[in-house]
Amino acid sequence: MQTVEIKQTNTKAIIGLTLGILSILIPFLGLVLAVIGIVLYGMSKREIVQNNENGSGLAVAGLICSIVGIVIQLFMILGLVSFYAVTVGA
Secondary structure: OOOOOOOOEOHHHHHHHHHHHHHHHOOOHHHHHHHHHHHHHHHHHHHHHHHOOEOHHHHHHHHHHHHHHHHHHHHHHHHHHHHHHHHHHO
């Protein structure tokens, strides 16, 4: 009879992915969530290698979503600043 080793999925990778997705969906607060998601990516990748856990793909997906969230948030802030600059300047 063979024993099957079940690897645990890294919790920080799951939380990082969740925050990355929320950073895309929530205006303004999403910028903070994205930065936290990127920090959690680094922590989770280190833990995944050290503890031989699952979740590497989740961590990378969280990183990508966080980067996309930052870009979207920066474009939104840039759009608001340019809107107010045109409106007040007119």
